[in-house]
Amino acid sequence: MSSFLTSKLDHLVPYTPGEQPKDMKYIKLNTNESPFPTSETAQRLALEAASNLQLYSDPECRDLVNTAAEYFGVSTDQIIFTNGSDEVLNFAFMAFCENGAVFPDITYGFYSVFAKLNGVDFKEIPLKQDFSVDINDYMGVNKTVFLANPNAPTGIALGLDDIEKIVKSNPNNVVVIDEAYVDFGAESAISLINKYDNLLVTQTFSKSRSLAGGRLGFGIGSKALIRDLNTIKYSTNPYNVNSMTAAAGIGSLIDDEYIRANCEKIKENREYLVKELKKLDFTMTDSTANFIFAKHSSISGKDIYLRLKEKGVLVRYFDKERLKDYTRITIGSKEQLEVLIDKLKEIIKELL
Numbered sequence: 001m002s003s004f005l006t007s008k009l010d011h012l013v014p015y016t017p018g019e020q021p022k023d024m025k026y027i028k029l030n031t032n033e034s035p036f037p038t039s040e041t042a043q044r045l046a047l048e049a050a051s052n053l054q055l056y057s058d059p060e061c062r063d064l065v066n067t068a069a070e071y072f073g074v075s076t077d078q079i080i081f082t083n084g085s086d087e088v089l090n091f092a093f094m095a096f097c098e099n100g101a102v103f104p105d106i107t108y109g110f111y112s113v114f115a116k117l118n119g120v121d122f123k124e125i126p127l128k129q130d131f132s133v134d135i136n137d138y139m140g141v142n143k144t145v146f147l148a149n150p151n152a153p154t155g156i157a158l159g160l161d162d163i164e165k166i167v168k169s170n171p172n173n174v175v176v177i178d179e180a181y182v183d184f185g186a187e188s189a190i191s192l193i194n195k196y197d198n199l200l201v202t203q204t205f206s207k208s209r210s211l212a213g214g215r216l217g218f219g220i221g222s223k224a225l226i227r228d229l230n231t232i233k234y235s236t237n238p239y240n241v242n243s244m245t246a247a248a249g250i251g252s253l254i255d256d257e258y259i260r261a262n263c264e265k266i267k268e269n270r271e272y273l274v275k276e277l278k279k280l281d282f283t284m285t286d287s288t289a290n291f292i293f294a295k296h297s298s299i300s301g302k303d304i305y306l307r308l309k310e311k312g313v314l315v316r317y318f319d320k321e322r323l324k325d326y327t328r329i330t331i332g333s334k335e336q337l338e339v340l341i342d343k344l345k346e347i348i349k350e351l352l
């Protein structure tokens with residue numbers, strides 16, 4: 001730390017992204033990326049946009065907003081695009097958290113970082129023993145609610161009626177539903193935005209849409225909420241979505257059939273992985289995401305992570321008391337998962 005850093009930030013511990021090591025070619029099952037390539041139309045449109053990079057990107061992302069508004073069945077002033085959904089989440093912490101924020105003790109690690117960055121008071125509400133959310137904990141909390149649905153790293157989703165109860169019981173606070181993984185089997189709350197002006201739904205193109213490197217996310221909510229978020233966007237970086245990424249986003253929405261088919265493959269592979277892991281004495285949460293959260297009957301999460309890494313497979317391990325028995329494994333291609341299972345069999349032989 002330099003002596004120049006503002007004292008407000010000198011205790012900030014940044015978010016730790018999943019590792020992207022370059023020392024060897026790994027099978028990457030640690031950051032919930034898609035194993036499938038970016039859609040062809042997305043690639044083609046991004047390349048076309050690349051020939052015009054002398055110009056600033058459109059700060060309103062008009063073409064993308066028009067395409068997406070039609071796709072999601074909302075009006076163009078109910079949607080804002082950002083540099084990954086991390087950015088719209090950060091904006092929400094900046095904009096809507098005067099009374100503080102609440103989120104589960106086990107959830108996306110960025111929420112507490114954004115809260116600290118923005119000087120927001122926050123309370124972490126413990127998940128139940130089985131890692132599910134008790135919705136009663138979120139009834140009328142009088143603070144801004146952040147819920148990942150499905151949750152990370154557990155993959156467990158709440159149903160739409162439970163989400164609606166939470167939104168309804170907090171009319172004076174924004175409820176942010178982070179749907180980064182919704183395309184893999186949970187129900188989206190976008191259908192509720194015309195009914196509740198305090199609901200903000202965020203999604204990303206990083207997971208189901210194979211565009212993690214493009215950095216594209218968005219928020220959908222009432223016109224007034226979106227206007228507030230735009231005030232912040234235009235006060236920080238109006239050109240937050242670059243031209244190539246905006247074009248790729250349109251391509252991805254055009255190639256929706258390809259994206260849906262990929263999501264179906266992920267769901268099939270998830271079933272395959274669950275079945276194989278059970279045979280190897282793992283138990284896991286009931287995931288509707290593109291990862292599973294699994295624990296072995298006798299080998300620790302850390303040992304599994306370290307040994308898999310030695311064998312060229314990366315998974316995610318969390319050094320936190322309630323999570324240390326677990327590893328989070330991204331649902332890759334069938335071929336990647338077959339290698340994973342083989343390596344796990346070797347590890348079990350070595351250790352037991």
Ligand SMILES: *Cc1c(COP(=O)(O)O)cnc(C)c1O
Nearest residue numbers: 084085086108148180204206217
């Ligand atoms: C991956 C992820 C995000 C953000 O991803 P971006 O790449 O910034 O769009 C947000 N929330 C959760 C729960 C995630 O797992």
